[in-house]
Amino acid sequence: MFQLKASGTDAKTEVISGFTTFLTMVYIVVVNPAILSAAGVPFNTVFMATIISTVIGTLWMALFANYPIAIAPGLGMNAYFVTVVTTQKLDYSIAFAAVFVAGVIFLLLSLTPIREKIITAIPHNLKAGITAGIGLFIAFLGFRMTGIIVQNNSNLVGLGDLHSAEALLAIIGLFVTLILLALNVKGALFIGMIITAIISFFTGELKFTDGIIKLPPMPEFIFTNPLHAFGDVMTHGLYAVILSFLLITIFDTTGTMIGVAKKAGLMKGESLPNAKQALLADAVSTTIGSIFGTTPTSAYVESSAGVATGGRTGLTTLTVSILFLVSAFFAPLVGAVSSISAITAPALIIVGSMMIGAVKEINWDSLDEAFPAFLVILAMPLTSSIAIGLAFGFISYVILKIFTKKWHELNGFLIAIAFLFFILVAFLPH
Template sequence: MFNFKTHNTSVKTEIIAGITTFLTMAYIIVVNPVILADGGVPFQQGFTATIIAAVVGSLCMALFANLPVAIAPGMGLNAYFAYSVVQANGNVDFKIAFSAVFVTGLLFLLLSLTKFRTKLIEAIPQSLKYAITAGIGLFIAFIGLRMSGVIADHPANLVGLGNLHSPSVILALVGLAITLVLMSLNINGALFIGMLITGIIAYFTGDLSFKDGITSMPQLPEGVIVWNPITAVSDVIKYGLYTVIFSFLLVTLFDTTGTLLGVTEQAGLMKNGKLPNAGRALLSDSISTTVGSMFGTSPTTAYIESSAGVAAGGRTGFTTLIVAGLFIIAAFFSPLIGAVSGVAAITAPSLIIVGSLMIGAVRHIDWEQFDEAFPAFLVILSMPLTSSIATGIALGFISYPLMKIARGKFRDIHPFIYVFAVLFLYQLVFLPH
């Protein structure tokens, strides 16, 4: 089924690759429920939903697409869900917000069955794609700094340096230093290992305790949150969540596609510049997003951390099958994960470092061309300052065609971009954000 000989690999190699991939992305088991909790999602619900989405997506990728690319709820998308969709809208709770994610998943499914997805990705300017990735990176890092207390509220400048004598801040900085050393040494699973070591330190300092034990059966306190498409669509219409859906689609579209292309190219699986089983791979992500939203997590994406497994020799879906199996095992350790998530100093370093990795996308932006550079700059700057990923995207898509028109390059812009600009302008002016 996995064609080990064709791909010049073995079961042993694939198992090692699967373990490697899991360790590099295991931080999401802790971090995702923490971020979703800021949007009102009960931790246990977010934890189990994260596991379900990762297992479903990775299994589909393994069995349908036979690719060594794991799927799980995406960083940035979870922050957008919690802070821009729920916290920023007092009349929208997490259950209503999941209706928007559910509809996004269904639309994603439809797009994955057509060529429209490819056309949409091609229409988005490269500079804006990279700017959105970088902007989300800054936003995530900012959240990590705030969570840890390294950055605190300031009466004059809004934010400033926190109390460096605070035990929690010291622990966070120690955890960050440990993880940075592991990253510098190119140790696989550095983020996960960094959290583990920081957790051990926190245990001996009294900041971490396991009052509820270590293991338990998986639970979903809220049950299935959304399952009826009609109800979900009516929620979207009632609360005007069109921009939310568009933002989810936009980020997920090129995030997943870009990761798939990058990882499969690294694995040598690209054939004549084309991704094998591309349709099935995209469909796997779509199914994961839809199922994940039903139980309580934000949209999923293909994980760039899969490149670590590929570097370890992973070439087939068996690698991803191992990842799915390890996620299932992790589902029985919710008390342990819950205790760890309660100590911000343990999870914050991962957010800061993931943000630093995402900001690297700025190197691909053509800073010499002002009509390319400024819209990208606006996206990157506005996301952390407005605490809204959607606002950053909107400002970029509005300013980009405006500057191109001013330079007489209006014919170089895809019609889709003009449509996006009008929609985002309407959203900023007339809809809550």
């Protein structure tokens, strides 16, 4: 079913890769409810909705697309959701109605060739820039979440306190994992996380104060009649909100899929085989997730950690979806492990170093090709947004091609995407 031999992998490797991806992204089941609670959404509601949407999207990716790319509610979209609720003084159920309508439109677009055309429309040099940019993005995330790099008033970012327990543990975990990789130990990233977790337990950082197992709360419907969602959107005029959800989700997921797929060697030339099913995964999970109470889903950059461990097929994401389902019964354990960033950060930093190698594919001798790719690489980590990085790249690419009189290298679809990105950056909240 998963064509393991044809993909040059085996069941053991895929399962280990699934565990690796799961451990690097499971924080979302705790972080997402914590963020959305600021909009008044009950913690247990978001907790179960996060798991449901993640399982549905990731399982779809596993069974229908056969890709090792996991799906879960995207960070950034949940913060934007809170902003919409608080600034417009809406009930959170009304805001979820906007998410649902955006999900339905997203689903309809995914059934057309439009999203597949976006993938093929992205020039080769920008694709390489996306992979490298995502690499820097997740490496920077790993340094930041452990306090190795911190906010600095004089220079935006600076060196953190390397004597702190979190930073020390992350540095130890980083070098343990690097040594395992240098020794060609199979599953080094996953083993490194396990060793770091054991160290954190014996140093007193990892604590299980609330036990390990707890029965999950029953999922709840935010609204029972989907037709009411469309009525709520029209009544409150949430059209700009829907457009923001739609554009950011489309391009964020597309960029992540391209970056991770290139790292896994899944791209065939400039296209992604079976792209429609892969792109349907987040559309389906976004639509269903909004009914239960969570924000739009996206392909997760942390999937690259599982790919680096050897994941190449849907068996990796099947493992991820099963683990997320099981996590509903182990909320205290998940909460304890995901609270220690040093356990997963080393894997993100190392995978980032692997992905930055894509810069060698960029034609640095041609400014109109190189500079847009450079903007993608620079903007993704600095703005913490894959979509904004793509926007800078697309807009500058089209402008440079126009003024260097290389019209033949552009097409209407490419120009339309650049125009949508211009609207996103210039006029919509993000």
